[in-house]
Amino acid sequence: MNTAAKSLFRELSISCKDCGLGELCIPRDLNQVDIDRLDDSVSHTLLLHTGEILYKQDSPFESLYAVKSGSVKISTSQEGGGDTVMGIYLPGEIIGFDGLSSEHHQCTVSALETSSLCEIFLDDLQKNIPTIFKQLLKHASKSINQTTDVFSANKLSAEKRLVLFLLDLSKRYQQRGYVHTEFNLLLTRSELGDLLDLTPETVSRGLRKLERNGLIAIQNLRYIKIIDLDGLGALVDIEK
Amino acid sequence: MNTAAKSLFRELSISCKDCGLGELCIPRDLNQVDIDRLDDSVSHTLLLHTGEILYKQDSPFESLYAVKSGSVKISTSQEGGGDTVMGIYLPGEIIGFDGLSSEHHQCTVSALETSSLCEIFLDDLQKNIPTIFKQLLKHASKSINQTTDVFSANKLSAEKRLVLFLLDLSKRYQQRGYVHTEFNLLLTRSELGDLLDLTPETVSRGLRKLERNGLIAIQNLRYIKIIDLDGLGALVDIEK
DNA sequence: CGTTACGTTGATAGGAATCAATGAGGGTGG
């Protein structure tokens, strides 16, 4: 499960200004000169295969990373021994903030599928383009707000938590221009349980119930097709 | 409950270099020149009385704030109507990150007791002392890690969640040079329930049980005296 | 084709929510 090595492959090094993510990533409100400077502070050459680890809990903080394609999961090791999945990150999202305050990462990040990332050299960035720090703070802020959502969700019923997760994923895929009515969960029932604070059994029951009620279709266990988006929304909107 | 007005009183304007918080706040690793520049980017004149609101959910983002003395709570309005307390902040901690990503605050912040705060003008700061942004990112990072803790706590039993909360508060008071064996909870049972994802009844039962077992003493409902710190620690350390 | 991890389904038990009643404190107005 723990492929400790970090794979570094050269690939076509797409510069920030040609990157398809555009405004989803950092280059919001930046002029052309600054985008060129951004390029100088970023390495575009990180490729991770499924299961490979970007950084481990307790390892010293080195850089922030932007997800360019694919997806990664962020998890923490528990005292009991097992891992707990805390979230997944999609293209355009920036990870690594967990390591800033103590200079050591509080979480482990690994690839859920073949993924490419950009490494952001914080000190270079500060030198090259100091006006960008507000942008970075915004991304950090988004991370906070994301956990805020998890926070308010965790007093809901198992079914609602599942629905909220599906709707959140759907929305994030849509923002990135992917189909938002069908996607791969990328997580096992057990990992999903970590994330939503449920047991794998309860996750399974919940998903199958949504399927029985004609709201979703489950294909190959992990691949979800949303059939009745409004119906899902109704499950979490009505009755507080 | 909602004293909408924000009180602005002049008080003796202590500069950052004379502030008792020192390293707990921003001025870590800063030289004298930069601390003077920091002073120019910060207003030291904010005073809030109990219940007064610093900023409201959905209000436009203006500044970050550092808690100088006292304490504030951060909460979000739920669809159902009520508020949910998400955390409390003590001197040296920086708040406002919740508003950065969308330019509008995702939370409401109000004073739990008479408190003084510093307003941090982000744009001035960027102009005056660009090297500071890593410091700010660290504070944002700390906010993230804080929610991380909440996250991993929420699958524990009611009693353990209560104990963890008490120990966390004790540690934070200690870091700030206060007595760490007795302090005011500042929150009602209901607010504590929001924070720990429990009902007020369960909070009450839990605290009274800790009292019966001789681990804590409850004085005036909100004022807690920790009698057996090791005993509390044992409750959360043993058996996963 | 066995081994292993993952997933499903059922039965049961336990912990916290809920419902309900009472008590305690604080503020207000008569």
Next chain:
DNA sequence: CCACCCTCATTGATTCCTATCAACGTAACG
């Protein structure tokens, strides 16, 4: 100063949801 109200807190009885335990099915892989 007291009666009243309102919020907060406590305590008990009951219900309900989800974890737990257990068995079995399924898919991937060497």
